[in-house]
Amino acid sequence: MDRPALGDLEAFLAIVSHRSFRKAADELGLSPSSLSHMMRALEKRMGVRLINRTTRSVAPTEAGERLAARLGPALSGLDQALETVDAWRGGPSGTLRINTNEHAARRLLKEIVPTFLSRYPDMALDLVSDGRFIDIVADGFDAGIRLRESVPQDMIAVPFGGTTRFLAIASPSYLERRGVPKVPDDLLGHDCIRLRLPSGKLYRWEFEKHGEEVAIDVPGALMLDHIGLMAEAAAGGLGIAYVHELVAAPFLASGALVAVLSDWCPEIDGLCLFYPGHRHVPAGLKAFIELLREHDRRGKLG
Structure with missing residues (x-):
């Protein structure tokens, strides 16, 4: 069997994560038809069907489930290995996608965002402030920001900015x-x-x-x-x-x-950045979290 291309395997994982060709294509910057062609080529190369497709749903086959279970940690380990060169290159790079609301976005834009982009010139920040309560994993975000009471229980929450009301x-x-x-x-x-x-x-x-x-x-x-x-x-x-x-x-x-x-009108827990604990935390997200904590220590987000 020919070894599949890394991009094809990453595309396969995106489809399994989103259970949707359209959402996976949006995350990868591809058209759904191109992504579908990639998956047909991957299945042909591997000699086994990996994804069941119907007009209403997309789900991995048993073989696809097993591949995804082993592939996820492997690609995460590869990401971590590549990040070890950041110290020599000067810092993290890539795009950090955060879903939030307008209120939180305005707070971040005052101090956090300018400092982040200045400190890490190889990073881009995609800040989406539509206010919808979404599944950040399914919609391809690295993290979300909401009031603590709105953070899903299965997420790791990083409080910042103190209490509010x-x-x-x-x-x-x-x-x-x-x-x-x-x-x-x-x-x-x-x-x-x-x-x-x-x-x-x-x-x-x-x-x-x-x-x-x-x-x-x-x-x-x-x-x-x-x-x-x-x-x-x-x-x-x-x-x-x-x-x-x-x-x-x-x-x-x-x-x-x-x-x-x-x-x-009592004080309540304030804003939290949250992200899934079962995923590898990208270097850019780690840097953003540390910056939130740094500003909190200095009292700049109170």
């Missing part, structure tokens, strides 16, 4: 007109600016005080899918919004908005 906010004119809510249940008598999550569901506002937890399905005629727009709408007197404190901060500082129910 969400605030209920409204304009002074609205509160003068409608009154100030004293407890979360008072929101049921107010106009609230509601958040539609990427899943399509409406977010229930969550409060806590002295161990008492309350989740309110608030009323409101205005629904938005962007917390920055929610803060702007609240500043325009359209109702009460519930947003991250960093989004609210400039409006609070200018007096365009004031916080309500502050004693019901």
